[in-house]
Every structure is written in structure tokens, then in C-alpha cells.
Amino acid sequence: MEDSAAVAGRLWDEWLPRSVRRLVGDVLPEGEADGRRLVVWLAGIHDVGKATPAFACQVEGLAQAMRDRGLEMRSREAMGAERRLVPHGLAGQVLLGAWLEERFGFGVKQAGQFSVVVGGHHGVPPEHGQIAAVEGRSHLLWTPGRSEPLWRRVQAELLDACADVLGVRGRLGAWRAVKLPQPVQVLLTAVVIVSDWMASSPELFPYFPEDVPRSGEERLAAAWKGLDLPGPWQPTVPAGPVEELFASRFELPPGASVRPVQEAAVELARQVDEPGLMVIEAPMGEGKTEAALAVAEIFASRAGAGGVFFALPTMATGNAMFPRLLKWLDRLPVSGEGRYSVLLAHSKAALNEDFTDLMRGRRIQALDLDGDAGRAPSAAGGAGRASAELVAHAWLRGRKKSMLSSFVAGTVDQLLFAGLKSRHLALRHLALAGKVVVIDEAHAYDTYMGMYLDRVLSWLGAYRVPVVVLSATLPAGRRRELVAAYSGRTAGPDGEGGFDAIADRGDYPLLTAVAPGGTPLLRRPGASGRGTPVIVERLEDAPEAVVGRLEEELAGGGCVLVVRNTVRRVLETAVVLRERFGPERVTVAHSCFLDVDRAVNDAALLTRFGPPGEATARPEGTHIVVASQVAEQSLDVDFDLLVTDLAPVDLMLQRMGRLHRHLRGGTGQAERPARLRTARCLVTGADWTASVPRPARGSVAVYGAYALLRSAAVLMPHLDDGPERPVRMPADISRLVQVAYADTAKVPAGWETVWEEARLRHEAHRADQAERAAVFRLGAAGRPGRPLFGWVAAGVGDADDTRQGRAQVRDSRESLEVVVVRRRQDGTLATVPWLAPDRRGRPRADLPLPTDQVPAAAAARTAASCGLRLPIQFSSPEVMDRAIAELEELYVPTWQAKDSPWLAGQLILALDADCQTLLAGFGLRYSPHDGLEVTRG
Structure with missing residues (x-):
């Protein structure tokens, strides 16, 4: 409990962006000082539900020691499956709620908005039915009879001690009148989860230190040094002319000047009362990406954001954006400690050489009990980094933690997952709440994806997250939907800046800006001059x-x-x-x-x-x-x-x-x-x-x-x-798009x-998409003070960037992904023979892939980089099932080893010496010049 509370305090002081701290502090009587107290206290008490018979019975030897002190409980076997109905998170929520009601006069809902953080610290806030089920199973919280008062006393002692030691006893009376917005409840839950994970790491906080047990401060200092987590970006508002800003941040061609769209975007970002949503519509080749990064820097400095997430339509566009993001980061003025965590966010990021360079540059160190974390020599992941050190931090590479990195380029799926009811959704929201979000190619998303995007925008508006949306060809109706989703308003004054204006406006290029709950502002910069x-x-x-x-x-x-x-x-x-x-x-x-x-x-x-x-x-x-x-x-x-x-x-x-x-x-x-x-x-x-x-x-x-x-x-x-x-x-771009997509075409x-x-078929398809998207889509933020109970009820479980995960936020036919290898004439397997050496000059072509032992790491990684998505012919259920069955015939047990993860779980497509094969009744032929050709077998 002490370690979790201490970690939460350090996260608040040194890791959470200013925008997140401000959002929490703004709803509390003493602002950010209260915010820190609240975070630390909730992290300290988050496991109080372990002080119950349902949890304590799990290890018989320890349970007996507690019985010897008067804490009676049945054995784990005697309790049976019933004990699973009251997991320790739910038990802690009930205990904390009752304590707040009995000791401090909280109402049920008032207590619930705090206790739900404890209940949801394992990723899913309890549902109303689960809470009601506890009422008939009080024997799982305390054993009825003579030991019940003792159980209650132990639980109260723990809660009382945390209230005293963590300095909140005198604040709870004032907090009783607070109505926590649901976005704040989400962020509190996420910080508690992160604190719990860090404090539970035996590498950072050893269970059995060999020397004399240290004080809490010493334990925290050693753990924090061992973790070596980069802090948030802390930009300052870039001043001076727009030309100087762009010259210092981007590699402009000789003689190039700032485009009118870029200049107008920067000026608008500086002028708006509050950073919010900015939609930049401009022709191809007008430098929208550079404009978005410049606006992101200004918005981040004004809003206190600690990073940027750049969302792109595909893995290929994400890969193309990643080195551009790194170059921009190289040119930023150093802020804070000058180390930024960076991530390429898609399922094949580990195969991207720009990202693997960063991963090689720095790694988390095991804790040294003498206080020396043994930091490896600092590396920047590439040549020429004279400004800040960029690291792909090991602790932030986990599937559920990776988006917490400060600077992220990745597929839009990572953004849409924030609108999908799933486990540990609070972590995704925390990751976005502290950043500026840039959404590229906004026109490329259909009704299904658009419903998720709109819901995510509504939550980003609630978090007051600055957002920049880019498009060359955005229908005006879609522009209005995006602005309305973010601002939380669907109507406003007519005229120059009203919602009717943004729906009907056909100007191009066009900038639209709106703050959460605000009225849109429009700017009409000229194009660059060349038509x-x-x-x-x-x-x-x-x-x-x-x-x-x-x-x-x-x-x-x-x-x-x-x-x-x-x-x-x-x-x-x-x-x-x-x-x-x-x-x-x-x-x-x-x-x-x-x-x-x-x-x-x-x-x-x-x-x-x-x-x-x-x-x-x-x-x-x-x-x-x-x-x-x-x-x-x-x-x-x-x-x-x-x-x-x-x-x-x-x-x-x-x-x-x-x-x-x-x-x-x-x-x-x-x-x-x-x-x-x-x-x-x-x-x-x-x-x-x-x-x-x-x-x-x-x-x-x-x-x-x-x-x-x-x-x-x-x-x-x-x-x-x-x-x-x-x-x-570009003069006709907007006119043609608006006319084509107008309701009165x-x-x-x-x-x-x-x-x-055709129209009737189209409308039926859109209605079907909307209905299916609504099944697992997150609800809108509820009114302030309403506890987060059932927030992700009837969700999808874990959501991740796999083929199945992406299918939850994209309405595309399921497809098969395979790893392509070549079967030599002697029957052995190898990587395909035409691959050029990697950027370090190491060979990749025709590397042996033995089936009787774990392949060499370089060969396995090279094979994994030869992923291929099979075309639509393999998407029908019958063909897909047959294809999977045939592919699974090539199952190599040695390739599933934990120390060789590249090929584990992959479907392997082996081509013959002529790069051909048969699969599910189709003939496949591959060449590096034409790609995959599919014919009827």
C-alpha cells in the first residue's frame, strides 16, 4: 500500500502531463494539491479488498496464521467458486464505499464516484449486478459470528491509517460535495492501475531484499531510478514569425516559403481562446503534415499536453510518418530532462528499422539494491540527435502500456480502440488525455469507423484534448459531424461562425476551430498560388x-x-x-x-x-x-x-x-x-x-x-x-466533393x-454499419458525479492491434495474414531469396529456417518481416477455414519457443523453389516484381 501510494505521488509530480493534473485539480476545492492527495490516497487503498476472507483464504499456511489471530475464515476449497463472485477489486469498492458513508456521511452515489476507482483497478469497473450480488454474500467480506467485528476493525484500521498517513482525513469532508466528472474518474483509475503495476514489480520493489529493509523513501528512490521513466514533453509557446518557426522545425527546400495554409493554421492556433479541435482542409502537397505538427506544438504548450499522437490510415502510412516524426523531434527545443519516450504503434512495429534502432538504444535496467541502477550508455537511436534523447522505453512497450509513450505515430485503430468497450480502456484514455491528437486522411473512414471516431472525439473534448484533423477532400456534412462530436454541441448561432455555416461552407482551403462547448471559428487562407x-x-x-x-x-x-x-x-x-x-x-x-x-x-x-x-x-x-x-x-x-x-x-x-x-x-x-x-x-x-x-x-x-x-x-x-x-x-476540389456528397445531389x-x-442499397449498408458499430461502442460521458459502474459492460474483453482486434473497429471482411517462406529443393525452409541486406549490411536472403531447432534470431526476424495479407478470395468462411486447415499442417514446434517469438503462432505459407503453391483450391504465385497472383487451382 505504501509503495503504490509513493509511486502515484511520483507519477503525479514527474510523469503526468500538466493537462491531466489540471483536469483532475479543476474539480477539487484545493485544485492540483487536492488532485495529488486524491491520486495518492486511491493508489494506497486500492487493494484494501484483499483484507477479506474471500482473498485471504488462498494460501492455507498464511490463512491459518490469520485464524490464529482471530480472523476466522473457511478454506479455499470450502468457499469454492463462490469466492470468485467477489474479486478483491469489487470487495475493496464495497468496503471503501461503506467506510465513506459511515465515517464521513457520504451518500451512496457520492461514495461511488471515488470507490469505483478501487473497483476498476483491474481494468473493468464493476457492473450494478455484480455490486448487488455482494449484498447476499457478506460472508466473503467478513466471516459472520464472533470474528466479524475483528474483520471489520482490520479493514477500518487500514482505511483509517491511509487516510491519516496520506493526509486526506481532513479533506474528505470537502470532497463530499464534489461531483467528479466521469473523465476524471477514468483518469484516476488509470493512474492507480499504473501505480499498482509499478509497485507490484519485484524488479523495482523486491519482496525479499537481502540487506536491511529500507524506508519507503529509499525504496521509492531506488525503484524510480531503476525504472528511469522519461518525463512528459514540456514545450514552451514558440514565439516569433511563422517563417522562423517552420525554418527551425522542418527541412524546407531551398527557396521554399511557408504556405498560406500553414501560416493561417499557426496564427489561428495562437489566437483561439482555448486549444481545441482544428480541422485543416487543404489540397494535396500544401504541407498539412508540417502545419499539424506546428499547431500541435502551440496547442501542447498552451494546454499543457505532454506529447503527440499522430493517427494514420494504414501501417504503411504509419511507417512513412514515423521518420518524419523523429526528424521533427530532433529539431524541437529541449524541454524538461530532454528525454522523450517514442513509439510506432501498430502490430508490426518491431519489424520497422527506425523503431528497432530506438529499441536497441536504451533498455530498462534491473534494480540494483545498492542504489545504482546501472544505466547503460545513453543512445539516441540514430545519428545527428543533438537536441533530445529519444527512447523506446522497455516498460512502455507492453500491449496495454505502449500508448502511454509521449510521442506516438500509428494506425488510426489505436485511436478508435478508445471508443471500444474493452478491458483496461482507462489506460488508453489516460494515454490520449495527455497528448495532442492529429488525425490524418479524415475522409478515408467509412460509417462504421466514423461512429467510433465521433465517440472518441466526444471523449477527447471532455478531456479538453487538442485535436488536429487533416483532409484534402472532406465533405462539409462530415466536417460538421466532427466538430459537433468534439464540441458536444449540435446547434449554434447561424452566420459566420455557427454550425450551419460549417455545414454549408464550400470555401477551400478552409480552417475550422472549436473549443469544447464552444462556437466554431472559420479561416479561409489562400492556396499556395500554383493551380x-x-x-x-x-x-x-x-x-x-x-x-x-x-x-x-x-x-x-x-x-x-x-x-x-x-x-x-x-x-x-x-x-x-x-x-x-x-x-x-x-x-x-x-x-x-x-x-x-x-x-x-x-x-x-x-x-x-x-x-x-x-x-x-x-x-x-x-x-x-x-x-x-x-x-x-x-x-x-x-x-x-x-x-x-x-x-x-x-x-x-x-x-x-x-x-x-x-x-x-x-x-x-x-x-x-x-x-x-x-x-x-x-x-x-x-x-x-x-x-x-x-x-x-x-x-x-x-x-x-x-x-x-x-x-x-x-x-x-x-x-x-x-x-x-x-x-x-485545387480550386474545384471542395466544390466537387461537396456536390457529390450533398444530401440533395x-x-x-x-x-x-x-x-x-443504388441509393437504397447504400443507405441500407450505412444503417447496417451503424447498427453493428453500436454494439461494442463506448457510451458518451455521463453527467458529473455519476459513478463509472458498468462503463465497459458487455464489452469485447481485451482489445489489441491484431487482425481480430482491428476487425472490431473496421468494417472490413476478415482476411488471413501469413508469413511467407521458401521451400528449397532439398525440402528445407529458408527466407525468400531476393531480399537485400538490411541497413547494417547483414544478409537476409535465403537464410536457413531449421525445423528441428530454434532458428537464428536474424533469420526468424527476417521471415517475420515477410508477412502477407491474402486477398479477398480467401475471406469467405468456407475458403478461409480450408486455408487455415491446410496452413496449420506446417506446424513447427521449435518455432513456438518463448525465446524466439518472431514466428510463434504465425500461419506459415511455404512456396516451392519456383515461388508457387496451392492453397484452398487456388494457385498462388509470388514474385518481387508483381507480388501475389491468385488463380483458380
């Missing part, structure tokens, strides 16, 4: 038509991006293009590559097609990249010509953002081939000869007919008029029947 008119034309869907048109367009050379909506269409198109242009002039990019190959492919795309000055190997002559949707997000690539399947209009515009993205040879684009100096987008993937355009079947399966018809409808004037009416980038003549059928 690109894009001529859009129809193109027949047949691959031969694409080839013929490209032969014509590429007579003088050029770099072309062809975007298909399915992997199958990507590969079919690549075949015919290679027959005509040669395999060396056609590159394939899609989602069905090994993880390690996908990373290599993305890096190669940036090297060849990235911005001028950064792309060092842009092809001369002709080159064609055939890609799926992986080309839409987070890749700063630039092409001379675009061919794309019809897609929802916001995604069409994202794809157009890869066309003439940068100036090449001045305003006339003189460095591009003469025929391609005017930006053009050829739209295929539909039968344009029909009375109503008929999208390709695969595109309908991915996006639904309604979104594709709406896209075609808004693009039709541009398709009809061609050069006379180009899509003006105009239906083209003759489309009415097909349109209405």
Missing part, C-alpha cells in the same frame, strides 16, 4: 484500349500512373503493358506484396517519381506505374499523365493530386515531354457507352455503385467538355431508376 488545370477524358475499359492510348500519348516518352481499383485489374493491365512497352518500363504497386517488399517498392517510387531535388533516379524515356489504391495516400509522387478507374470523387481527386504535382522546368513544365505538359486524366473502369455509366464489377464490390454514380455525375460536365472545362486543382436525366436503386 493545375486537369483535363479529364473518358477511356474505354478494355486493357487493349489503355495500351493503344498510351502508345499514342508516350510517343515522346513520359511517366504515367495507371490506378486500378483491384489487384486483379492491376496485374491484368500490367501484363498487356509489358507486352507492348517491355517489362523494364512497367512497375507494379499494390497491397498484395510482402511487407518488406512493399516498403522497398514505396521507397523506390519516391526515389524515381518524388519531388525535384529528392527523386534521384527519375526515368528517362517511358515508364508506367500500374498501382492500386496504395498510390492515393502519403506518397509524394509526381507523374506526367494519369489513367484511373472511376472511383469516389474524393479519391479521384487524391489520384489527380499525383499528376503534375510539382513544377518541372518552370510554369510551362518544360522538362516534361511536350505532349504531356498539359495535365490530363483518362478515366476508365466503366462502360461509358451505356445510357447510365456502368462501373466495373470489381469497382462496385470495393466502393458500391452509389458512390461511383455520384462521382460520375459530378465529373460528367468535365468529361463532356474536355479541354473547355478542366478540373481546376442532382440526378442526371435518365439515371433516376439506377440511381435510386
Whole structure:
């Protein structure tokens, strides 16, 4: 009890961000001083429920010693399963509530808002039914009869002693009138959980020290030194001109200046009365990421936040963002002790070399009883870190603790999990409550994910967490939903800053800011000044038509991006293009590559097609990249010509953002081939000869007919008029998105029947998504003073970043993930043979994977990096079950060893010497150039 209380005090003083301390202190009579007392006291008493027969009976020898002192109890066997109905957390909640009511005159609800912290310290606050069940089982709290008064006295002595020693006896009377908001109850619970875990660590607090027992202060000092936990970020408000701020934080190209959107975002962040939600809508390539980080620094300094969480749509975009986050951290002024905990948050982070560099740089040390924690030489996880030390702290790498790191880049799932009823949800809320949250690509989330996101935003608003939302193509209705969810208001004054204004506003770029409970503010910065008119034309869907048109367009050379909506269409198109242009002039990019190959492919795309000055190997002559949707997000690539399947209009515009993205040879684009100096987008993937355009079947399966018809409808004037009416980038972005997603979208003549059928299917699908998402979605924060009983009732249990975990917050068909290895001709297994050495020069190709012993760590890790998600053909229940059964035939017991975790529990797909195999009736073939090809067996 003493150790837990002491740890809680140190966490409050040195680890919790100022914003969290302020949120707790603001509802207590003596502010943060009361907040510290409350946290320390609750941590000290959190295990008082162990002083009950139901818990004390577990070790017979110790139980008998207690019986000898008059504390009677039945044996563990005699109590049977009934004792599990009163776990010690629930018992402690009941004991504390009764003590507050009897000794200090608390009402039941008044006591409940404090006692629920004790009841929920194992991750799930008790439900009303569990609490009611205790009433008929008082023999589990104290043995009726002559020993009952003694049990009660022991329990009261413990609570009295904590009240006296921890200095709250004189405060409880004042706290009786306090109504703790539910967000504060959550944070108190989370801090108690963290304190409990630390104090329960025998490495930090040895049970049997060999020397003379130390005082509590000495024990705490040794443990805290051994833990060596980095403190929170403590930024100061960056002053001075915006240009100086950006020059000091980011590597701007020579001659580059701050974009109007960036300048306006910084000025708005400085001007708002209170940091809140800021939605930044601006074209692709306008530097929204840099604007978000600059705003995050200002918001953090003003709000007292201790870190940043950057949420991205996919693992690939998370991996791409992580080194950018590290570079930004390198350039920040040092604050506090100058050490920051950093995390890459997704299930395959341990395979990311930037993150593993940080993990190698520093490790938690075992406690030295002589007081010397034996700190390893400090390392920064990379070259050139002259500002702060960045560490992937070992204690913060656990599945439930990792988000407590100060700076995190990861998938949006980690954010959405905060809206999922699950065990230890309080820890996720504590992790977010002390940060600034940045949400990238906000338009990319469907109704199912959107319901979770809106609920999370409502809790972030309750925690007064600053949030920055980024999008190039956000419908105005969705903008309003995000603002309303965060602010807690759905209506407000009309006009310039009202909610009606943000729903109807079509300005672009646009900044929208709102504080919790506040009224929105709008800013309309200009674009960067360079516009690109894009001529859009129809193109027949047949691959031969694409080839013929490209032969014509590429007579003088050029770099072309062809975007298909399915992997199958990507590969079919690549075949015919290679027959005509040669395999060396056609590159394939899609989602069905090994993880390690996908990373290599993305890096190669940036090297060849990235911005001028950064792309060092842009092809001369002709080159064609055939890609799926992986080309839409987070890749700063630039092409001379675009061919794309019809897609929802916001995604069409994202794809157009890869066309003439940068100036090449001045305003006339003189460095591009003469025929391609005017930006053009050829739209295929539909039968344009029909009375109503008929999208390709695969595109309908991915996006639904309604979104594709709406896209075609808004693009039709541009398709009809061609050069006379180009899509003006960025001026037309918002107009096209708002019209396409408006509730009153105009239906083209003759489309009415097909349109209405598609709309009804779309609405039914959205209603189904909303209904299913509501099953495990967290409720909204209740009124202040209402105890957190049943907060995560009927939840999902543990939520984590696994395939099953992600399926709880994403409405996607379940898919199989496998680790791909190669079976040599002699029957032995090895890593695939084409892998290049790692960044340290160590080989990775064709490393042996013996089945009779634990593989070498380097070989096992390399194999684990060859993860592959099987495509949609394997998502039906029948095919999936058959595939799993066949994959489980290759079960290697030695690969399940605890000291070799890379391959444990993985499904292994072994390709033959020609990189082919059969699985569940399908033929699989893999190559590093084309990825996975699937055919009917």
C-alpha cells in the first residue's frame, strides 16, 4: 500500500502531463494539491479488498496464521467458486464505499464516484449486478459470528491509517460535495492501475531484499531510478514569425516559403481562446503534415499536453510518418530532462528499422539494491540527435502500456480502440488525455469507423484534448459531424461562425476551430498560388484500349500512373503493358506484396517519381506505374499523365493530386515531354457507352455503385467538355466533393431508376454499419458525479492491434495474414531469396529456417518481416477455414519457443523453389516484381 501510494505521488509530480493534473485539480476545492492527495490516497487503498476472507483464504499456511489471530475464515476449497463472485477489486469498492458513508456521511452515489476507482483497478469497473450480488454474500467480506467485528476493525484500521498517513482525513469532508466528472474518474483509475503495476514489480520493489529493509523513501528512490521513466514533453509557446518557426522545425527546400495554409493554421492556433479541435482542409502537397505538427506544438504548450499522437490510415502510412516524426523531434527545443519516450504503434512495429534502432538504444535496467541502477550508455537511436534523447522505453512497450509513450505515430485503430468497450480502456484514455491528437486522411473512414471516431472525439473534448484533423477532400456534412462530436454541441448561432455555416461552407482551403462547448471559428487562407488545370477524358475499359492510348500519348516518352481499383485489374493491365512497352518500363504497386517488399517498392517510387531535388533516379524515356489504391495516400509522387478507374470523387481527386504535382522546368513544365505538359486524366473502369455509366464489377464490390454514380455525375460536365472545362486543382476540389456528397445531389436525366436503386442499397449498408458499430461502442460521458459502474459492460474483453482486434473497429471482411517462406529443393525452409541486406549490411536472403531447432534470431526476424495479407478470395468462411486447415499442417514446434517469438503462432505459407503453391483450391504465385497472383487451382 505504501509503495503504490509513493509511486502515484511520483507519477503525479514527474510523469503526468500538466493537462491531466489540471483536469483532475479543476474539480477539487484545493485544485492540483487536492488532485495529488486524491491520486495518492486511491493508489494506497486500492487493494484494501484483499483484507477479506474471500482473498485471504488462498494460501492455507498464511490463512491459518490469520485464524490464529482471530480472523476466522473457511478454506479455499470450502468457499469454492463462490469466492470468485467477489474479486478483491469489487470487495475493496464495497468496503471503501461503506467506510465513506459511515465515517464521513457520504451518500451512496457520492461514495461511488471515488470507490469505483478501487473497483476498476483491474481494468473493468464493476457492473450494478455484480455490486448487488455482494449484498447476499457478506460472508466473503467478513466471516459472520464472533470474528466479524475483528474483520471489520482490520479493514477500518487500514482505511483509517491511509487516510491519516496520506493526509486526506481532513479533506474528505470537502470532497463530499464534489461531483467528479466521469473523465476524471477514468483518469484516476488509470493512474492507480499504473501505480499498482509499478509497485507490484519485484524488479523495482523486491519482496525479499537481502540487506536491511529500507524506508519507503529509499525504496521509492531506488525503484524510480531503476525504472528511469522519461518525463512528459514540456514545450514552451514558440514565439516569433511563422517563417522562423517552420525554418527551425522542418527541412524546407531551398527557396521554399511557408504556405498560406500553414501560416493561417499557426496564427489561428495562437489566437483561439482555448486549444481545441482544428480541422485543416487543404489540397494535396500544401504541407498539412508540417502545419499539424506546428499547431500541435502551440496547442501542447498552451494546454499543457505532454506529447503527440499522430493517427494514420494504414501501417504503411504509419511507417512513412514515423521518420518524419523523429526528424521533427530532433529539431524541437529541449524541454524538461530532454528525454522523450517514442513509439510506432501498430502490430508490426518491431519489424520497422527506425523503431528497432530506438529499441536497441536504451533498455530498462534491473534494480540494483545498492542504489545504482546501472544505466547503460545513453543512445539516441540514430545519428545527428543533438537536441533530445529519444527512447523506446522497455516498460512502455507492453500491449496495454505502449500508448502511454509521449510521442506516438500509428494506425488510426489505436485511436478508435478508445471508443471500444474493452478491458483496461482507462489506460488508453489516460494515454490520449495527455497528448495532442492529429488525425490524418479524415475522409478515408467509412460509417462504421466514423461512429467510433465521433465517440472518441466526444471523449477527447471532455478531456479538453487538442485535436488536429487533416483532409484534402472532406465533405462539409462530415466536417460538421466532427466538430459537433468534439464540441458536444449540435446547434449554434447561424452566420459566420455557427454550425450551419460549417455545414454549408464550400470555401477551400478552409480552417475550422472549436473549443469544447464552444462556437466554431472559420479561416479561409489562400492556396499556395500554383493551380493545375486537369483535363479529364473518358477511356474505354478494355486493357487493349489503355495500351493503344498510351502508345499514342508516350510517343515522346513520359511517366504515367495507371490506378486500378483491384489487384486483379492491376496485374491484368500490367501484363498487356509489358507486352507492348517491355517489362523494364512497367512497375507494379499494390497491397498484395510482402511487407518488406512493399516498403522497398514505396521507397523506390519516391526515389524515381518524388519531388525535384529528392527523386534521384527519375526515368528517362517511358515508364508506367500500374498501382492500386496504395498510390492515393502519403506518397509524394509526381507523374506526367494519369489513367484511373472511376472511383469516389474524393479519391479521384487524391489520384489527380499525383499528376503534375510539382513544377518541372518552370510554369510551362518544360522538362516534361511536350505532349504531356498539359495535365490530363483518362478515366476508365466503366462502360461509358451505356445510357447510365456502368462501373466495373470489381469497382462496385470495393466502393458500391452509389458512390461511383455520384462521382460520375459530378465529373460528367468535365468529361463532356474536355479541354473547355478542366478540373481546376485545387480550386474545384471542395466544390466537387461537396456536390457529390450533398444530401440533395442532382440526378442526371435518365439515371433516376439506377440511381435510386443504388441509393437504397447504400443507405441500407450505412444503417447496417451503424447498427453493428453500436454494439461494442463506448457510451458518451455521463453527467458529473455519476459513478463509472458498468462503463465497459458487455464489452469485447481485451482489445489489441491484431487482425481480430482491428476487425472490431473496421468494417472490413476478415482476411488471413501469413508469413511467407521458401521451400528449397532439398525440402528445407529458408527466407525468400531476393531480399537485400538490411541497413547494417547483414544478409537476409535465403537464410536457413531449421525445423528441428530454434532458428537464428536474424533469420526468424527476417521471415517475420515477410508477412502477407491474402486477398479477398480467401475471406469467405468456407475458403478461409480450408486455408487455415491446410496452413496449420506446417506446424513447427521449435518455432513456438518463448525465446524466439518472431514466428510463434504465425500461419506459415511455404512456396516451392519456383515461388508457387496451392492453397484452398487456388494457385498462388509470388514474385518481387508483381507480388501475389491468385488463380483458380
